[in-house]
Amino acid sequence: MRSVSVLMGSEKDLPVMEKAAEVLERFGVPYDMLVMSAHKSLDRVLAHAGQARANGVGVIIAGAGKAAHLAGVVAARTTLPVVGVPLSASLDGLDALLATVQMPTGVPVATVGIDGAANGALLAVSILSLDDPALAKRLASYRETLASGSFKEIHVQ
Numbered sequence: 001m002r003s004v005s006v007l008m009g010s011e012k013d014l015p016v017m018e019k020a021a022e023v024l025e026r027f028g029v030p031y032d033m034l035v036m037s038a039h040k041s042l043d044r045v046l047a048h049a050g051q052a053r054a055n056g057v058g059v060i061i062a063g064a065g066k067a068a069h070l071a072g073v074v075a076a077r078t079t080l081p082v083v084g085v086p087l088s089a090s091l092d093g094l095d096a097l098l099a100t101v102q103m104p105t106g107v108p109v110a111t112v113g114i115d116g117a118a119n120g121a122l123l124a125v126s127i128l129s130l131d132d133p134a135l136a137k138r139l140a141s142y143r144e145t146l147a148s149g150s151f152k153e154i155h156v157q
Contacts, residue, residue: 001029001128002056003056004024004060005031005032005057006031006061006121009039009065009068016085016117018117023121028135029121029124029125036048036070038064039069046073046077049073052078052080059081061083061085061117061121062083063087063120064096064100065095066089068086068099071085072100072109083110084112085115087115088114122139
């Protein structure tokens with residue numbers, strides 16, 4: 001199974017981005033988790049993204065706040081799927097959301113909601129499950145569990 005690389009722009013992002021790790025662990029998906037800034041360690045970001053496929057990575061999740069260029073820079077360097085997680089910081093994360101979702105044609109970033117690291121990981125699991133029937137089965141079971149807990153019959157008189 002290919003792994004997921006979980007990137008964040010700052011150690012301050014760990015409380016949100018560790019939610020992605022929790023989901024990946026639940027599904028048995030191998031991952032790494034690294035702190036690297038698109039602005040402060042650009043060469044490291046470019047090298048990591050450029051070597052990711054050769055290193056067995058199948059999906060990259062990139063979370064950042066404020067200017068939030070991490071996911072876009074990663075997507076510019078790799079053809080792997082990149083999932084952007086805009087993080088709340090200044091402007092309640094709206095700045096990060098717009099910076100992550102508004103990518104130019106040809107450099108897509110699949111963007112989840114603000115602070116949506118868990119959904120980012122679920123999207124990564126879904127992508128990886130395309131080539132992994134056992135993972136697809138675990139994901140389907142998880143979705144069934146969600147569905148069974150969200151349905152209630154209400155009788156109104």
